[in-house]
Amino acid sequence: MQSKLPNIGTSIFTVMSQLAAKHNAINLGQGFPDFPMSAELIECVNKAMQSGGNQYAHTNGVPLLRERLAEKIKYLYDVNINPETNITITPGGTYSIFCAFSTIIQPGDEVIIFEPAYDSYIPNIVFNGGIVVPIELEFPDYTIPWDKVKDKVKAAITPKTKAILVNTPHNPTGRVFTKDDILILQEIVLSNNLYLISDEVYEHLIYDNKQHETVMKYPDLFARTFVCFSFGKTYHCTGWKLGYCIAPENIMKEYRKVHQFNAFGCDTPKQIAIAEYMTNKEAYLSIGAMYQEKRDYLRGLLDNTKFVRLPSSGSYFESYRYDTISDEPDTVFAERLVREFGIAVVPMSAFYQKSTDHKVIRLCFAKVKETLDAAAACLQKVH
Ligand code: PMP
Ligand code: GLN
Numbered sequence: 001m002q003s004k005l006p007n008i009g010t011s012i013f014t015v016m017s018q019l020a021a022k023h024n025a026i027n028l029g030q031g032f033p034d035f036p037m038s039a040e041l042i043e044c045v046n047k048a049m050q051s052g053g054n055q056y057a058h059t060n061g062v063p064l065l066r067e068r069l070a071e072k073i074k075y076l077y078d079v080n081i082n083p084e085t086n087i088t089i090t091p092g093g094t095y096s097i098f099c100a101f102s103t104i105i106q107p108g109d110e111v112i113i114f115e116p117a118y119d120s121y122i123p124n125i126v127f128n129g130g131i132v133v134p135i136e137l138e139f140p141d142y143t144i145p146w147d148k149v150k151d152k153v154k155a156a157i158t159p160k161t162k163a164i165l166v167n168t169p170h171n172p173t174g175r176v177f178t179k180d181d182i183l184i185l186q187e188i189v190l191s192n193n194l195y196l197i198s199d200e201v202y203e204h205l206i207y208d209n210k211q212h213e214t215v216m217k218y219p220d221l222f223a224r225t226f227v228c229f230s231f232g233k234t235y236h237c238t239g240w241k242l243g244y245c246i247a248p249e250n251i252m253k254e255y256r257k258v259h260q261f262n263a264f265g266c267d268t269p270k271q272i273a274i275a276e277y278m279t280n281k282e283a284y285l286s287i288g289a290m291y292q293e294k295r296d297y298l299r300g301l302l303d304n305t306k307f308v309r310l311p312s313s314g315s316y317f318e319s320y321r322y323d324t325i326s327d328e329p330d331t332v333f334a335e336r337l338v339r340e341f342g343i344a345v346v347p348m349s350a351f352y353q354k355s356t357d358h359k360v361i362r363l364c365f366a367k368v369k370e371t372l373d374a375a376a377a378c379l380q381k382v383h
Contacts, residue, residue: 008123012350020344026375029344033366037236044273053272059260061089062271068278079216085249091266092241093201093230098124100197100226103255105130109162116351118171142173146184167199172362174312177213186221201230202315207292298365301376316366323359343378
């Protein structure tokens with residue numbers, strides 16, 4: 001068979017989780033909470049199943065769930081979203097992003113992404129026949145080099161640049177977009193007639209009194225945008241694989257053509273359950289403070305180690321430099337951490353297409369205190 005993804009291996013998350021299991025290590029690698037999700041939400045699923053919500057849901061998603069999402073967006077961001085025409089429920093955030101790429105990419109189209117980047121973007125673009133144009137965030141602050149982006153877009157002789165993907169709060173760095181970032185992005189997108197894919201799965205995981213700047217608040221920019229979300233992050237149920245995409249009607253029309261003959265629809269009882277549970281605003285309003293406490297707790301534990309923190313104000317990740325400890329490549333160092341110290345992390349180079357090793361590891365702090373204590377005890381031994 002001729003591979004459609006000849007240069008793609010196994011996801012780093014699978015690799016590190018398997019390695020953690022093999023060595024019985026603490027797993028701060030793959031991002032997922034190790035604490036239970038809401039028992040009340042589980043009860044809502046039971047109820048939905050028992051009252052017969054077990055057949056295909058509407059292809060665009062359970063109507064009540066879409067209505068509740070529109071109400072939530074109005075409440076949080078004061079933006080009017082039409083549940084009929086602007087929202088599609090998807091089997092997870094990753095799928096939501098994949099569908100967006102599939103909707104717009106024609107063979108040979110270029111898509112700008114920023115590296116380090118969540119690991120599904122590049123294979124998604126390549127699979128759809130697109131060409132990845134990676135631009136590196138500036139180490140160690142991980143800011144976007146906007147001038148470079150403008151030059152890149154300007155330098156396209158034929159208008160091959162089709163889209164830009166942005167992610168805020170950002171995985172893996174925890175960087176959060178400011179209003180200025182969005183205004184510059186808007187200018188680039190509009191003046192070059194691009195599409196934007198905005199990965200906002202960590203919208204509620206934001207700290208230090210920062211506000212999530214959703215692209216939906218900028219009508220001219222939103223007119224060319226797919227915004228992708230994940231219920232897995234919001235309700236601590238990454239295994240549910242449920243998310244959604246929000247886009248203007250003309251864009252959503254095309255998106256739904258792709259979705260309807262791909263997944264067609266998503267898990268019915270969980271959609272019904274979330275629709276019911278979503279009226280509890282506290283469930284999502286409280287998670288910023290809850291995760292900030294975890295981040296700060298881990299920070300405190302690692303303060304006296306030789307790891308040097310690269311600050312994060314969003315997502316459930318924080319990164320640390322280890323160049324005062326070792327000059328091993330980050331993949332080698334990460335593997336050694338599992339084998340010798342019993343702790344799994346993610347080497348930052350996994351989020352770059354071409355080998356880029358700043359000697360940084362990413363830790364996931366979505367864990368109970370006991371796990372963070374145990375993880376820190378391992379990391380404190382690394383000199
Ligand atoms: N985007 C980013 C940046 C993520 O970290 C994740 C989490 N895996 C996703 C998208 C996808 O979310 P989901 O698990 O719902 O597919
Ligand atoms: N989003 C999570 C991470 O970045 C895990 C995603 C996955 O396992 N596919 O670690």
